[in-house]
Amino acid sequence: xxxxxxxxxxxxxxxxxxxxxxxxxxxxxxxxxxxxxxxxxxxxxxxxxxxxxxxxxxxxxxxxxxxxxxxxxxxxxxxxxxxxxxxxxxxxxxxxxxxxxxxxxxxxxxxxxxxxxxxxxxxxxxxxxxxxxxxxxxxxxxxxxxxxxxxxxxxxxxxxxxxxxxxxxxxxxxxxxxxxxxxxxxxxxxxxxxxxxxxxxxxxxxxxxxxxxxxxxxxxxxxxxxxxxxxxxxxxxxxxxxxxxxxxxxxxxxxxxxxxxxxxxxxxxxxxxxxxxxxxxxxxxxxxxxxxxxxxxxxxxxxxxxxxxxxxxxxxxxxxxxxxxxxxxxxxxxxxxxxxxxxxxxxxxxxxxxxxxxxxxxxxxxxxxxxxxxxxxxxxxxxxxx
Amino acid sequence: xxxxxxxxxxxxxxxxxxxxxxxxxxxxxxxxxxxxxxxxxxxxxxxxxxxxxxxxxxxxxxxxxxxxxxxxxxxxxxxxxxxxxxxxxxxxxxxxxxxxxxxxxxxxxxxxxxxxxxxxxxxxxxxxxxxxxxxxxxxxxxxxxxxxxxxxxxxxxxxxxxxxxxxxxxxxxxxxxxxxxxxxxxxxxxxxxxxxxxxxxxxxxxxxxxxxxxxxxxxxxxxxxxxxxxxxxxxxxxxxxxxxxxxxxxxxxxxxxxxxxxxxxxxxxxxxxxxxxxxxxxxxxxxxxxxxxxxxxxxxxxxxxxxxxxxxxxxxxxxxxxxxxxxxxxxxxxxxxxxxxxxxxxxxxxxxxxxxxxxxxxxxxxxxxxxxxxxxxxxxxxxxxxxxxxxxxxxxxxxxxxxxxxxxxxxxxxxxxxxxxxxxxxxxxxxxxxxxxxxxxxxxxxxxxxxxxxxxxxxxxxxxxxxxxxxxxxxxxxxx
Numbered sequence: 001x002x003x004x005x006x007x008x009x010x011x012x013x014x015x016x017x018x019x020x021x022x023x024x025x026x027x028x029x030x031x032x033x034x035x036x037x038x039x040x041x042x043x044x045x046x047x048x049x050x051x052x053x054x055x056x057x058x059x060x061x062x063x064x065x066x067x068x069x070x071x072x073x074x075x076x077x078x079x080x081x082x083x084x085x086x087x088x089x090x091x092x093x094x095x096x097x098x099x100x101x102x103x104x105x106x107x108x109x110x111x112x113x114x115x116x117x118x119x120x121x122x123x124x125x126x127x128x129x130x131x132x133x134x135x136x137x138x139x140x141x142x143x144x145x146x147x148x149x150x151x152x153x154x155x156x157x158x159x160x161x162x163x164x165x166x167x168x169x170x171x172x173x174x175x176x177x178x179x180x181x182x183x184x185x186x187x188x189x190x191x192x193x194x195x196x197x198x199x200x201x202x203x204x205x206x207x208x209x210x211x212x213x214x215x216x217x218x219x220x221x222x223x224x225x226x227x228x229x230x231x232x233x234x235x236x237x238x239x240x241x242x243x244x245x246x247x248x249x250x251x252x253x254x255x256x257x258x259x260x261x262x263x264x265x266x267x268x269x270x271x272x273x274x275x276x277x278x279x280x281x282x283x284x285x286x287x288x289x290x291x292x293x294x295x296x297x298x299x300x301x302x303x304x305x306x307x308x309x310x311x312x313x314x315x316x317x318x319x320x321x322x323x324x325x326x327x328x329x330x331x332x333x334x335x336x337x338x339x340x341x342x343x344x345x346x347x348x349x350x351x352x353x354x355x356x357x358x359x360x361x362x363x364x365x366x367x368x369x370x371x372x373x374x375x376x377x378x379x380x381x382x383x384x385x386x
Numbered sequence: 387x388x389x390x391x392x393x394x395x396x397x398x399x400x401x402x403x404x405x406x407x408x409x410x411x412x413x414x415x416x417x418x419x420x421x422x423x424x425x426x427x428x429x430x431x432x433x434x435x436x437x438x439x440x441x442x443x444x445x446x447x448x449x450x451x452x453x454x455x456x457x458x459x460x461x462x463x464x465x466x467x468x469x470x471x472x473x474x475x476x477x478x479x480x481x482x483x484x485x486x487x488x489x490x491x492x493x494x495x496x497x498x499x500x501x502x503x504x505x506x507x508x509x510x511x512x513x514x515x516x517x518x519x520x521x522x523x524x525x526x527x528x529x530x531x532x533x534x535x536x537x538x539x540x541x542x543x544x545x546x547x548x549x550x551x552x553x554x555x556x557x558x559x560x561x562x563x564x565x566x567x568x569x570x571x572x573x574x575x576x577x578x579x580x581x582x583x584x585x586x587x588x589x590x591x592x593x594x595x596x597x598x599x600x601x602x603x604x605x606x607x608x609x610x611x612x613x614x615x616x617x618x619x620x621x622x623x624x625x626x627x628x629x630x631x632x633x634x635x636x637x638x639x640x641x642x643x644x645x646x647x648x649x650x651x652x653x654x655x656x657x658x659x660x661x662x663x664x665x666x667x668x669x670x671x672x673x674x675x676x677x678x679x680x681x682x683x684x685x686x687x688x689x690x691x692x693x694x695x696x697x698x699x700x701x702x703x704x705x706x707x708x709x710x711x712x713x714x715x716x717x718x719x720x721x722x723x724x725x726x727x728x729x730x731x732x733x734x735x736x737x738x739x740x741x742x743x744x745x746x747x748x749x750x751x752x753x754x755x756x757x758x759x760x761x762x763x764x765x766x767x768x769x770x771x772x773x774x775x776x777x778x779x780x781x782x783x784x785x786x787x788x789x790x791x792x793x794x795x796x797x798x799x800x801x802x803x804x805x806x807x808x809x810x811x812x813x814x815x816x817x818x819x820x821x822x823x824x825x826x827x828x829x830x831x832x833x834x835x836x837x838x839x840x841x842x843x844x845x846x847x848x849x850x851x852x853x854x855x856x857x858x859x860x861x862x863x864x865x866x
Contacts, residue, residue: 095610098618100429196431199686247431247520310574333395334574340392347399374389377720384716385409
């Protein structure tokens with residue numbers, strides 16, 4: 001299974017996306033859909049293609065833009081968004097550098113070499129703590145073994161565990177880097193990342209992405225314990241982030257409190273539950289089968305409301321198409337711009353209200369007055385100097 | 387984002403071209419700037435892959451690390467970079483001028499000019515800061531010696547990256563920030579971070595900007611696709627054509643950097659830009675002297691007192707920069723008018739020779755009445771300034787609704803000469819149009835801080851000397 005460490009969140013120049021995990025689905029696993037949602041309907045939405053699955057990253061991305069029904073539905077149906085964007089003629093560039101991958105793998109291999117010697121030392125876990133690698137062939141086996149190991153409460157480092165989380169009525173399989181059984185009988189999630197911590201500081205965007213991701217695992221672990229009839233509070237809200245220190249590969253472990261991320265996540269996930277309703281409301285015959293013509297796909301996409309924001313460009317494969325669609329709207333300029341323009345929907349409306357060519361509606365009155373004043377001031381200042 | 391700038395973005399969408407958001411240039415553009423485009427190796431902790439550097443548009447020098455994971459190659463790159471950068475940085479430490487200090491009782495020396503370095507984007511500044519961090523503690527002797535010039539390069543890069551944080555400083559500038567300070571595009575600020583697209587919005591328009599998005603990168607991060615398809619095979623077989631490929635990758639950005647400079651040069655400089663460049667020259671003089679005297683590398687983290695002092699400097703620089711930009715540029719001042727921190731009006735009454743003789747000595751306190759149609763949100767007693775007469779204070783005496791707006795009665799003090807009769811032109815005349823604002827250029831003294839050796843225990847006690855023992859092994863471990 002490919003490791004996915006060391007993502008590059010840089011916006012320039014292309015918009016790389018953290019790569020998701022491709023689970024070997026050909027092993028014929030059953031995904032326990034919620035009763036309301038039939039596999040048939042989802043299969044129909046997706047077409048003949050293999051389903052893309054949620055993972056901790058895509059769940060984290062969902063919480064970044066929870067209002068986007070389009071993404072929620074497409075992800076629920078496991079539609080290949082990258083392929084879809086390509087088919088529509090708006091390909092995104094979502095690769096990950098080989099160099100980044102190999103460094104991430106090297107770092108993790110180094111940590112786990114010799115029965116996790118280095119990892120133990122950085123985590124402060126002694127040799128008596130057991131190590132269990134659950135990297136088995138099939139998903140089902142791994143999940144079953146994860147459950148078994150977790151119920152059998154012993155201090156241990158559990159590698160490649162497989163957790164599940166209920167997202168919008170569907171079960172998502174998650175693979176944390178490591179779960180450590182701390183000595184006090186509490187479970188702790190360990191995230192291994194290959195971005196550097198230099199002088200106790202790291203890039204905040206990368207740290208917060210890691211924190212959200214770890215929070216997804218904490219949530220999944222807690223749900224699992226609950227299902228097993230155990231106390232979910234056994235899973236610590238403090239996660240351990242292991243990164244290379246300074247300009248070396250020497251590991252450094254820091255503890256992150258993810259309580260805030262957890263509550264955000266819970267709130268966003270509860271709002272997502274409406275995706276079943278969204279899918280049921282779609283007209284019969286709507287499909288995102290990549291074999292369809294681009295025009296048919298565009299018509300299908302129009303049935304689900306997007307919520308494009310510039311942040312999507314670094315998080316969603318379909319964003320370039322959505323941006324094209326959002327052209328002329330103030331949302332495409334970013335949330336702060338839209339707010340500064342009084343929340344007016346389109347650029348044309350903004351300019352018409354500013355120039356007094358359009359009568360403002362009642363809730364637009366205040367924004368319109370501000371826009372008129374802004375246009376007057378802008379014109380005056382530019383006229384004085386030209 | 388102010389509503390004025392947001393409106394300019396909306397206009398840019400409609401026009402398909404970037405729109406000006408400044409009427410003057412708010413930064414110093416050097417006659418002989420140095421342009422530097424660093425490119426990083428993906429996956430490594432701030433390892434350089436290449437850099438294009440030079441002071442002449444026609445003759446850039448390309449520095450390449452042929453094997454980015456090789457420590458010797460990396461330090462040879464640092465040595466080359468030092469060879470290019472240090473002579474430029476030191477070339478301004480020649481002629482000095484005398485600057486009076488302490489009310490003219492003393493003078494200090496200041497170099498007549500200072501260096502100016504241009505990078506494509508803020509990510510490049512972060513990259514240089516970390517390059518500085520990874521080189522400034524090195525030594526040219528001992529267990530892991532590095533080439534001469536490298537530790538000094540580290541000190542300079544650290545200094546320059548620090549100066550880029552000072553609002554209004556023009557020692558280290560980025561093309562993206564310089565352009566977005568003067569133009570608003572019809573895209574989001576996240577998309578503006580890409581120099582190619584940003585410049586295309588200004589030079590050609592929206593369609594060209596979309597084209598430019600898929601063009602070569604401006605660094606320091608490379609395109610993952612480029613890494614996988616082009617770079618990895620070249621590095622794997624140590625291909626001799628690697629420099630040529632990287633040159634091709636960097637040349638479009640190199641060209642854009644100089645076009646950016648030309649665009650900015652066409653704007654007239656704001657009146658107070660010169661003052662800020664004077665401060666930059668002061669700062670450069672101080673650091674060049676520190677380095678010349680063999681100054682120690684900057685600490686990994688500032689001590690408590692140094693950090694507080696730095697924060698104070700940054701805050702006062704930010705305040706000064708905001709006020710100066712508003713006073714230099716009516717379009718920036720308009721933002722304050724929109725938010726109620728300024729208003730424009732016409733003088734309807736003036737009593738230029740009014741003398742207040744209630745105190746011990748009679749003082750000249752002319753009064754004027756200004757009529758404005760803009761909202762006035764100032765309370766009586768507020769002290770206002772007009773950008774046209776910054777030495778003069780106008781105290782609000784009363785605000786009364788009148789006609790379609792307000793009549794504001796103001797009492798003036800300062801900037802009218804020493805006599806009891808105002809110097810000609812120092813008091814606004816009836817009919818003159820004025821902008822009055824709560825912004826003020828007045829000097830605001832900062833709080834006093836203890837000597838670092840007296841740092842109280844609540845703040846960690848006196849800082850320890852700057853050493854970094856862990857560093858010596860850093861790269862040797864990474865090079866394995």
